[in-house]
Amino acid sequence: MNGYQFFVDPSRCIGCKSCMQACAECDSHRGVSMIHVDFLDRANSIATAPTVCMHCETPTCAMVCPADAIKRGEDGIVRSALEPRCIACSNCVLACPFGVPTVHVELELMMKCDMCYDRTSIGLRPMCATVCPSQALTFGPADLIERQRAARPVRDFQFGHEHVRTKVWMMAPTDVRDITVDVADYMWKEQ
């Protein structure tokens, strides 16, 4: 998996939740999904977006953790909270700029996406990005993405005064267009 990177392109998402269903099949958290898919505004649009952990270079979740339970590995992957240390205080949940961590109250533990390092370490791609039918979630070589995609990968985000750089890349449109989503706007006359 050398040179493979994780890319998220929300514009490709079809909201099928295959990623969530597959995430729940992963060996390290069986039956529970660590990622989610949302309709952004179902009343007005069919647009959906997947959320996986972005694996920040300086993870806010780790910085605000009073128990020092959240570690970023040398591989750049920010792990779920360490079981003996986590006090389930939810500081990380509140602080994460992407809305990723979840505290599992019954386990008194914060768990989140760990980019399937159990799979990538044995040459398998992360479960969500492998199954994703639209490849809104993609795990592959950066040069392939550059060749095959029109959008531009970015990994620098600005939240107010806070700059965040992530391991995961977000595909951003090279030009922004107004998007109208009312069927009536496309129809012939007022019918």
Place this chain on the structure above:
Amino acid sequence: MATPPLSVDRLAEVFGPHRNYEPPGGWGDAARRPDALVKTHCSFCGMQCGIQLKVRDNRVVGFEPWEAFPFNHGMLCPKGVKRYLQGAHPDRLLSCLQRTDAGFAKISYERALAETARRLTAIRDQYGPDAIAVYGGASMVTEKAYVLGKFARVALGTKHIDYNGRLCMVSAGTAYKLTFGVDRATNPWPDLATADVVLIAGSNTAECAPITTYHLWQCRERGGRLIVMDPRMTPITRNADLYLPVRPGTDLAVFLAMLHVIVGDGLVRDAFIRDRTTGFEAVRASVAEWTPARAAEISGVRPDDIVKAAHWIGETDRAMGLHARGIEHHSKGVENCLAMLNLFLATGNVGREGAGCMMITGQGNGQGGREHGQKCDQLPGMRDIRDPAARQYIASVWGVPEESLPGPGKSAVEIMEAIHRGEIKALLSMCFNPVVSLPDAAFTREALSKLEFFGIIDFFLCETAHHADIVFAGSLQEEDEGTVCSAEGRVQKINKAVDPPGDARSDALIICDLARALGRGQHFDYPGGTRDIYEELRLASRGGLADYYGITWDRIERELGVFWPCPTLDHPGTPRLFADGRFAHADGKAHMQVTEWRESGDPADATYPILLTTGRVVSHYLSGAQTRRIGPLVDQCPEPRLELHPALAATLGVADGDWLEVTTRRAALVIQAMVVRTIRPDTVFIPYHWPGQRSANRLTHRTLDPRSKIPEFKVSACRLEKVAPPLELSTWRREETGWGAPASGDQRSDLPRSDR
């Protein structure tokens, strides 16, 4: 009379649907350390994605993506991910059942065979062979479809065999045979990525064939443009370059106007028309009056958008069409498809990479399941049952006199109508749940209750099986082996992962044993099992349109699928049809067909002013007999909801989450509203995967396309009224009311849950 022996509530208590959430053995170690990974395919749509099933202790315990399979490269939709939860399911039928006054009683396989043979023989002796009908299904492997067709014609001698593919892509199949001479998508799926323009008409591609989205997005990445034509904005519309919000039932008007523009604006490829087609002059004349303005009045699509779409298709030599049930489920479904094909022929966009027109087959083996003999008008190899040469050849393969082969029989809905009229007295059904999937569900229930004998082969007691006299415990896809043909035309191998549990058997074996019990065993002797059936099928298909003769199981495994036609063992297969310049008609030409506009069979009026259309959601499959038992898929979409536009909602005083009564000329149902701006204001949508009170098909009508015999699911007239929420949601969720014994008078079924 074949009415349910107990209240449906009580049957549901015993036989489900219950929701399975965990693999056998729970979330423990079993799935982490499987005994084997079996390479096979998903059971849940025409994409037939490659998948590996994890097996431990003869049970499927999970899945692993199969990245090497060239169609889907490991990609799967949620149904594929969770499909493994249908194995080792608590509702799984483990033995044969017989209906008694007290419920369904367990009986031995031998007794089920003997009883079924006795009843069918008696009915045949009394009323003749055509008093018996057979229903098949297009989710079964091709070998089962083949042997079922042979069983109907050779063992029972009835002409009435048809299948649930009649509810799927028969309009497309009829149109492709008329125009191209063969019923198959023209191009392999990766061609989509190489097109400049793709017209997607009447296909909720992202939810019904999710993997296709990948190819469409790749098309866009390299600058291709997508035109989406649908009354709803489905997920595929989020990246459409042109969206045509067609009124349900009016697709034909848009296609005719597009051809009008293509003709009028000089976009016809004259050399292609001259050298490779017939019938164009008549087609050209037929669109003369179809101005975009006229089509706009009918369809609600803007005239300038019709012009734009026509120009995009006409100005490139790399245009592709994709269509599905949205244009096919109509009383003019064949016309819709013919008119769409005409666009691609007129602009010379067929027979090359990035140029062609493809139906998206919906069912697991929608393509293979219709090629080899369970369709009422076809013999194996996609042969016409009326063709004397075809009859002679198949009779010789089967070792029966040609004159003993019945002619064409009734189609699926027509069979149900003949049952209702009392003409057909007995039904044997396999892999079909007509109570949920046929239109006008109350009529279907009434018809089934009139049967003198009803036998079913299935792995769950689906809603239709509530009416059965005898139920055989059949096999899941992963419990048997065989072949399927994907939407692309790729013949693939289904591998057996586990044995059928308990006293359940392979469906094909049950059919052959039943033939023996009927005294026709000499024609159903397959000592090598399904492989022997396939070998006979190869031979039976030889020389037909769907020629599998050169496709062996070994080749399929080695080459990861082979595209038909493949007439010889050294033939490479045919991923792209007509690439040699010849179409499949004897003259080598495509036969362009004139289409005529007509109204749908259930038109709107002052009493029923709104158009109802039905379809699927991503987490369910067809009648839901399987997916309504898979917990995580049910959670993703637990109940149907009615989609309506805020402008319509305002006239009704309805807000999101309110309850509505929907009334059509057949029936009324109560359903919760989902107010969204992603549907036409004159149209409402209900997904059809549920039975009983929640069944969209209570509302639909039985008008058929005169040629394909497909029902008009995609447009019914309705009216809407805001109502109070149901007092008891549990009552609303009941599988059915008004059938079976009253709940208070129930005796307990003699089958405790643990004893199934």
